[in-house]
Amino acid sequence: MHPLIQYRVAQLLEQDLGDPNHLESTLSFKKVIELDEEEAFPEAELNWLYNWHLQDYYVPVDCGGKFTNFEEFLALVRVLSRRDQTTGIAFTTMFWSFLCWMAGTEEQKQKLAQFMIEEHGTMCLGYSEREHGSDLVNGGLTATKVPGGYLLNGEKWPINRATRSGVTFVLARTDAEGGAKGLSLFMIDKREISNSEYYNLPKILTHGIRGSDMSGIGFNNCFVPDSMLLRQEGDGLEIGLKGFQITRTLCAAFAQGAADTALRTTLNFALKRVVYNKTVFALPQPRKTLVDAFLDILICDCETIGAARGFSVIPEQFSVWSAVVKYFVPTQLEKMVNDVYVVLGSRFYMRDEHDCGIFQKVLRDNSIISMFDGSTVVNLHALMLQFRQLTKYRAKRKPETMAEIKPRLATIFSLQQPAPNFEPEKLELFSRGADDSLQGLEIALQQLEDLRQESNVNQETLEKLINLGKLVLDELNVHDELIAQSKFEFGHEQSPELFEIAKKYCTLHAAACCLHMWIYNRQLLGEFFASGEWLVLSLHRLLRTIRPMPYLISEVYLENVAQELVRLHRENKLFSIVPIQLAQSEINKQEDQTNAITELVHV
Ligand SMILES: Cc1cc2nc3c(=O)[nH]c(=O)nc-3n(C[C@H](O)[C@H](O)[C@H](O)COP(=O)(O)OP(=O)(O)OC[C@H]3O[C@@H](n4cnc5c(N)ncnc54)[C@H](O)[C@@H]3O)c2cc1C
DSSP: SSSSGGHHHHHHHHHHOOOSSSSSTTTOOHHHHHHHTTTTOOHHHHHHHHTTTTTGGSBBBGGTOOOOOHHHHHHHHHHHHHHHHHHHHHHHHGGGGGGHHHHHHHHHHHHHHHHHHHTTTOOEEEEOOSSSSSSSOOOEEEEEEEETEEEEEEEEEETTTTSSSSSEEEEEOOTOOOGGGEEEEEEEEESOOOOOOOOEEOOOOSSSTTTEEEEEEEEEEEEEEEEOOOOTTTTTHHHHHHHHHHHHHHHHHHHHHHHHHHHHHHHHTTTTOEEEEEEEGSHHHHHHHHHHHHHHHHHHHHHHHHEEEEEEEGGGGGHHHHHHHHHHEEEEEEEEHHHHHHHHGGGGGOOSSSHHHHHHHHHHTTTTTTTSOOOOOHHHHHHHHHHHHHHHHTTTOHHHHHHHHHHHHHHHOOOOOOOOOOOGGOSSOOOTTHHHHHHHHHHHHHHHHHHGOOOOOOOHHHHHHHHHHHHHHHHHHHHHHHHHHHHOOSSSOOHHHHHHHHHHHHHHHHHHHHHHHHHHTTTTSSSHHHHHHHHHHHHHHHHTSSOOOOSSSSSSHHHHHHHHHHHHHHHBBBBSOOOOOOOOOOHHHHHHHTTTTHHHOOO
8 A cells, every 4th residue: 555645545546446448447437438428427437436435535534534635635536637637527517515514504504414425416607697697797697686595597508417416506696787706606406496496408419528417407486495595695706716726725635647648549559659760759859848748737736736735734725826736737738748748659539449449538638627517718718817925025025934834845745744634714816925835936946955975865956946946036026027017997897918928827827846756855765856956857847948958958868767667557557646556457467478578678
């Protein structure tokens, strides 16, 4: 079992699900492709997960479940999503329960917990409307007050699991003149409303996650009792936006699972396929592409695992961190999947060739992650609205502020420290200018300087890290200056240039997370992690997107990372800074028999 206790349940789930290349395993690639071809909902697969009691990890401990913090939870979703995003997403709509854990009464919480744990019930989220997608404030579904409850009228669309769910969270207008405070959130138990007063919209045929129950729900003078209102009338948007901070961060895990499969199946090909008397992996260009893809996963790990732990330590800063994660991780990994398909060649386009054709499904499924739960532009927009405050706050930092940030960074990034339990009631709509990760960059740089005294650190690598870290800081200073001098307006008509500036901020944020992650876990995550060569390449990779840099920083480092990639593939471990053991692989077993890998490592 994994020495880090928070990864043990994910490893257990992984082992119990079995090798996805093994045709008979639960959620095998063959099975999920068949379901996708039939556009069939993965009913049996979800039942398997319920019987495994995965749902318990969606319910907080104080409500009778097993959820304590996001680090453990994200690893579970990643294990699921590496097999099938359709199933991962379908099961994980249950995570909307956080709206209730966050804002519900004791009675509402107990009822929902029982529904999930004992009755295998699930839920969906009804925010979007055909006429008002991202524009939640102007939603048209109304809830009119009547004695004992409300009458709902209107439709929500497109909604995942709208038809196949027992509970629907619905954002409804309770005050026509109330603007943002005119919206309320209802937790509607469909068993307790008249089924003649609501209806489901037909299945929507989608590009990816084809087996999903993508549909919608409509209400016709539908009576919902007062007991289904979450918190007070007018609190709906605030609860909704805070809920997004949770689920937007969580979305990263869907993309990470997909990225692992995209890279693994491409390596299955590249390590075997011989062209011009060499394996594809032995050719410099594909080799670099695959190493870069691996780096992308490691970078996204630092951002996501940092965020998952940060939730428990600095929930009040998550209006910033969740927007960064939801923009950065899905888009970076979407690009990564697109980069590696070139290496997979024509097989990426075939629906049944090579590993049962899982790549083309990953490509299609994964492209929704950056769109739902707040699209790329919506997240960048949410971030840029906070730039002015972030910049002001950073400019005014005092030594005491830095002294407070330092222990928080240690708790967030040190994977050996137990992450505190998550307290959703501490979420805030705005971070009031705080962003520990980037504002603690000088702390990280000082820690790097201090490592000059350490004999177990390669001083050449350390110098490279210090130089790259300083460039990250330079870019952050340029960013702050730009924002301080800009004419900033609130609202939706932000300049295209500001969107680019927001993307850069996310890149710098990821770079800072990588640095913190290395500093606090050098002694913990194995030799490859400790060497820091991957970190040099990662910082270089990130910085190269925002300033002119040489194309290559070190051929030796590149080769060492390539060797690690092959090792993880051969040993069948997750491509991650926490490379948990995956279920025994048929592919690797066959290769071991023919000794193929040993030869290929030395190409
Ligand atoms: C597979 C799938 C599952 C989904 N599941 C759910 C679900 O379970 N529950 C739910 O409520 N919704 C769900 N949705 C809806 C999804 O969240 C919305 O589609 C998404 O938020 C974008 O809305 P829209 O496409 O209507 O875009 P619109 O809001 O109509 O926007 C159109 C375009 O305007 C631009 N734009 C929008 N806002 C800004 C801005 N601030 N700045 C600059 N440009 C902007 C963008 O280019 C955008 O794409 C799902 C959608 C899909 C496809």
